Amino acid sequence: MQRRGDFRVSVTKDYLVFSSAHFITFAGHRCEGLHGHNYRVKVTVDGALDEEAWFVFDFVILKKIMKRLCDEIDHKVLLPLENSKVQVTEDGEQIKVAYEGKPRYVFPKNDCSLLPVPNTTVEMLAELFVKRLRVELDAMGARGLTAIEMEVEENFGQSAVYREAIVSR
Ligand SMILES: [Zn+2]
16 A cells, blocks of 8 residues: 555653753853753654554553653753763762852752753753663664654743654664
8 A cells, every 4th residue: 555644653641741950051151040840751753654553653662661761860950961061070979060160069869860961951851862762762673763753841832852863774
């Protein structure tokens, strides 16, 4: 059968949320104070139809993976490890955070999530979620997917979307 269109599946659920603290740095010498958001995630996966199941991807599996990725950073202080102005150092059970060399915060290690991003903007969180989802999908041998799109919202009507094409091997 010749099909002219293509398919994508989306998941956004009231449990695909995380409530976390963060601050971001701006160009120049401006840095936000610590504050929190109730973040919400929406994921869209593009791909070919599975020839037996007639779906692009199993919703149940996608929801499970995304729930786990959200839970990992829920109720944490999100800290960037690749920001040249923010120094994050581990000291026993503590995480010390300095901004441009000046001490700013000390957090219990268990309350922090140290992320490989240059800034904890929703853009960078969306990209990070795509990277982490791709690791999970690769590990389970998912096939036929052509793109992943991730939306992370930090306030009602305020979100960023990252889309990445998957080149099949
Ligand atoms: Zn914020």
